[in-house]
Amino acid sequence: MGKITVETCDIEGLKIITPTVFGDERGYFMETYNYNDYKAAGIDMEFVQDNQSASKKGVLRGLHFQINYPQDKLVRVVSGEVFDVAVDLRPGSKTYGKWFGVLLSAENKKQFFIPKNFAHGFIVLSDYAEFAYKCTDFYHPNDEGGLAWNDPDIGVEWPIPEGMELTISEKDQKWGGIKELKK
Numbered sequence: 001m002g003k004i005t006v007e008t009c010d011i012e013g014l015k016i017i018t019p020t021v022f023g024d025e026r027g028y029f030m031e032t033y034n035y036n037d038y039k040a041a042g043i044d045m046e047f048v049q050d051n052q053s054a055s056k057k058g059v060l061r062g063l064h065f066q067i068n069y070p071q072d073k074l075v076r077v078v079s080g081e082v083f084d085v086a087v088d089l090r091p092g093s094k095t096y097g098k099w100f101g102v103l104l105s106a107e108n109k110k111q112f113f114i115p116k117n118f119a120h121g122f123i124v125l126s127d128y129a130e131f132a133y134k135c136t137d138f139y140h141p142n143d144e145g146g147l148a149w150n151d152p153d154i155g156v157e158w159p160i161p162e163g164m165e166l167t168i169s170e171k172d173q174k175w176g177g178i179k180e181l182k183k
């Protein structure tokens, strides 16, 4: 029965989904995924792996993608708040290299659908955040690619509050810029 509302943006393929939330005196219920509703919204893929990660304030994970086993991702925040970013790396896309970001939170319950061949990452704005997402291909550890979160040629406007200390993994500190990727 769950109905979803779908928003799009100027990068074709990206979708922001808001599920129907059924609140009552106990709390709330919502369907976080329903094949039929999402298929009707053009998300008609088989999700084969669910992931969850937890991060403290200022953690920035990304910008990641898998090279030969690209994954569509349906991402959401279970607790806390993040700014979530996707960068278009689809070969031949008219928005190649363009980024889009959206605030995802336990509060707004929004989900972000990111098709294959986008780089993906997020920064945690709350004290703590739990991030859960569905993927349409499995993890291939030797197939990881990445982009520098602060690549000036992408120009992501991360909403980093004054004085926020960033925590970025060694691996994520080493990625190069989009100009170093072969298209």
Ligand SMILES: Cc1cn([C@H]2C[C@H](O)[C@@H](COP(=O)(O)OP(=O)(O)O[C@H]3O[C@H](C)C(=O)[C@H](O)[C@H]3O)O2)c(=O)[nH]c1=O
Residues within 6 Å of the ligand: 051, 053, 061, 062, 064, 065, 120, 121, 122, 138, 139, 169
């Ligand atoms: C991604 C992944 C990781 N792992 C293991 C490998 C490491 O031992 C540990 C942490 O991995 P990593 O540091 O790559 O985790 P994140 O930095 O959160 O990576 C993710 O960050 C951004 C936001 C993404 O969209 C991708 O799903 C993914 O790249 O989990 C697995 O066992 N399976 C997996 O699917």
